[in-house]
Every structure is written in C-alpha cells, then in structure tokens.
Amino acid sequence: MNHIEEAVRLFEEGFTCSQAILAAFAPVFDLDRETALRIAEPFGGGMGHQGEACGALAGAMMVIGLAHGRTQADDEEAEENTYGRVSILRERFRDRAGSLLCRDLLGADYAVPGQVENLPDVERERLHGVCAGAVRTAAEIVEEIL
Secondary structure, three states: OOHHHHHHHHHHHOOOHHHHHHHHHHHHHOOOHHHHHHHHHHHHHHHOOOOOEOHHHHHHHHHHHHHHOOOOOOOHHHHHHHHHHHHHHHHHHHHHHOOOEHHHHHOOOOOOOOOOOOOOHHHHHHHHHHHHHHHHHHHHHHHHHO
C-alpha cells in the first residue's frame, strides 16, 4: 500500500488527520508507528480541536521536517530548504483544498463548544469526507515535494 492510501486508511480507521499523515510516512524515516501517532495527536482538529491550521497540513509539515529539517543549528541551507518545501506545501494545499484552516475547510468550528458534536449525522458524515479529502490532498502533495 502506498503512503497516500495508507494515510486515508489510517484516517478511516479513526486516527486524526495529522496522525494519519505522519504515521503513513513514518516507516520511511524509521519512526515507529506508536511514536508517530503520539507526536501527531495534538494537531488534529486544527491544533487540538481549535479550528486553526488543518491537522493534515500539520502532519505533512512534520513529514517534511523529518525529510529535510536541520539537525545542526548553523545549517542554514537545510533550514531554507525545509521552509521552501513548506511554502510549496502550503501553497498547493490552499489551492487544492481551498484553505489552510480547519474551520474554513469544514464550515464548522471545533473551538465553539458543541458546534461540531451537535451536528446531525448527515452533516458529520460530510465533515468526515472533507477531512478524508484533506488527508489525501496533503499526502499527495508530500509525495510530490519530498
């Protein structure tokens, strides 16, 4: 199974969007699944259910960091390379998904108590589909720019 399909599968299994992305790509970096899932957990729902930056986007940024992030404080080339790839990721994600913000993508805000939880089942299913699409989009873009 490729990374894109694995990310979607993990999301459908019940993991957050950020967890699905990082865990799908974790084996490439010899990062174990459990550690990847723990690291990425707080970023789901737009940074801890705050409706901010999309968790799938955050997970994709983590993958870019694993691939290109600097490990020496004076490695300015690695830093520029990483930030350049993140810029490409953000631009492509915004173009394809429509926004970088969870609440804008969903048309609902986790940060407003009860707003998402009290939606009718059909609307919750729509939101799930939006998130699954964001996971697929983020994973596809990561594949393109790694």
